[in-house]
Amino acid sequence: MRLVIIGAGFAGMYAALSAARLRDIQGVSPEKLEIALVAPEPTLVVRPRLYEPKPETLTAPLQDVLKAIDVIYVQGSAETIDTRTRVIDIAAAKGIKKQLPYDRLVVATGSRLFRPNIPGLAEHGFSVDQLDDAIALDRHLHGLSSRPASKARDTVVVAGGGFTGIEAATEIPSRLREILGKDVKPRVVIVDRNQAIAPDMGAGPRPIIEDALRKLGVETRLGAGVTSLDKSGVTLSTGEHIESATVIWAAGMRAAPLAAQIPAERDNLGRLLVDRELRVLSVDGVFATGDAARAPCDDDGNYALMSCQHATRMGAFAGNNAAAELLGVPIRPYHQKVYVTCLDLGEAGALFTRGWERKVEMVGETAKKTKQEINTVWIYPPRAERAAALASADPERVTDL
Missing domain, CATH: 3.50.50.60 (FAD/NAD(P)-binding domain)
Structure with a gap:
């Protein structure tokens, strides 16, 4: 068999x-x-x-x-x-x-990642969907250091205001300062067709997310979509054009x-x-x-x-x-039945919720420590030792938080 x-x-x-x-x-x-x-x-x-x-x-x-x-x-x-x-x-x-x-x-x-047929997306868009995508974005960000300072160089547009988009956007300011120097003032803009940020998270956690975005200086364009990309940046459905050398697609x-x-x-x-x-x-x-x-x-x-x-x-x-x-x-x-979310908010910490109603349990640095433990320990494979590996896979206990 x-x-x-x-x-x-x-x-x-x-x-x-x-x-x-x-x-x-x-x-x-x-x-x-x-x-x-x-x-x-x-x-x-x-x-x-x-x-x-x-x-x-x-x-x-x-x-x-x-x-x-x-x-x-x-x-x-x-x-x-x-x-x-x-x-x-x-x-x-x-x-x-x-x-x-x-x-x-x-x-x-x-x-x-769902990539719609938007003009310029295939040629000019980046993502953090697959390993090769994330490596390409990282190389691109490091390559910005060879360019002269400009609005476009220092601006990143993230298309998608869900979980992935928020984590990517809130991490970008520190990544750009590490690459371009601590005095650079990155501009990060999240674009989402929904009328609220993090639509799937619900009303409870949203003020915490919005506050974190404000602290980090991350802008939002809600109720708008990306209609085209080119070398100069993105054009939104509202008609606004944002100069940007880096557009990250994180929508769907x-x-x-x-x-x-x-x-x-x-x-x-x-x-x-x-x-x-x-x-x-x-x-x-x-x-x-x-x-x-x-x-x-x-x-x-x-x-x-x-x-x-x-x-x-x-x-x-x-x-x-x-x-x-x-x-x-x-x-x-x-x-x-048990469902939790732990959303990384970059230098603003993190947000931990429990249940489908997204009840907030931890915020800030406390939640950040939990997020780091999840990301560096919990989601990695078990050690290559037979008894331990097999024991880790009891269906009734996997991800029992």
């Missing part, structure tokens, strides 16, 4: 850990139940941190962890999935193609394209609809998890968000349940 997991992000990593954990508990050998993880590299990109400086350091190796738990790593990119014959076509190194049959499949292919996410190959219903974000056990509806043998799945978290109408907090726990349930079906043992319905 073979269980295949596509993706080495948070959901894929925890699917592998959890499946191996159940296999171990059931006393089944790796020869009887093979677990394989398919990804271009055996590396976890610590995506929630890509707004920070030195993004090239924000990865964690997975090879030793996978070896410790007897999970086979298959290097390559899954190109096609045939759910009828249960075969995956993989593009490996040097143009080599190979096929990998499966008995159960976990789709943990994550998400991608979609499930990665591979999820569209599964012949099943998807939501408007491209996520596969799944049941409480994370099985893809109407497709036998396929589970979806993380940003690839639209999954109910509870009985109150809340659905998992595109976040590593949800991806890790969903991954653990998906891996466990896919293995459980093959081993003939009971599966567990995914649930995630």
Whole structure:
């Protein structure tokens, strides 16, 4: 029997850990139940941190962890999935193609930034979506030091006033001062079509976010969108033109394209609809998890968000349940009633909320310490020691805050 997991992000990593954990508990050998993880590299990109400086350091190796738990790593990119014959076509190194049959499949292919067809966005826009994107932005920011001082050089426009946009925008002032000198006066402008900043955070935390933006001198243009980009900057739907050498796109996410190959219903974000056990509806043998799945978290109408907090726990349930079906043992319905947010606000600290109603629990430096612990400890892979790695993947305890 073979269980295949596509993706080495948070959901894929925890699917592998959890499946191996159940296999171990059931006393089944790796020869009887093979677990394989398919990804271009055996590396976890610590995506929630890509707004920070030195993004090239924000990865964690997975090879030793996978070896410790007897999970086979298959290097390559899954190109096609045939759910009828249960075969995956993989593009490996040097143009080599190979096929990998499966008995159960976990789709943990994550998400991608949605880039609309706005004139100039592809040529002049940056992002912190993928590792290469964040590295390109970091190199660009450092390259600004070779340019003469100007409004455009010292101005950064961030398109998107949600979680990612705010974290990117509030980090920029200190990054630019580090690069251009402490006397530089960076101008940062957040542009968002919504009438309020951080629309998904709700009214409770918003005054704290707005106060942090004021302290940092971050401007906002709400109720406006970016209509075009060029070398000189951006033009907004209001007609305003902002001179800027740096435009960061942070507006909207979609499930990665591979999820569209599964012949099943998807939501408007491209996520596969799944049941409480994370099985893809109407497709036998396929589970979806993380940003690839639209999954109910509870009985109150809340659905998992595109976040590593949800991806890790969903991954653990998906891996466990896919293995459980093959081993003939009971599966567990995914649930995630506890939900917290920890929003980095740069030099203004951070904001920590609990629950779907976003009740504020910590602000400022206290919240910043928690954010730093989350970013540098909690979201990293377990150590490459078999017992510890397997113990970390109990679905009922993953991200139990």
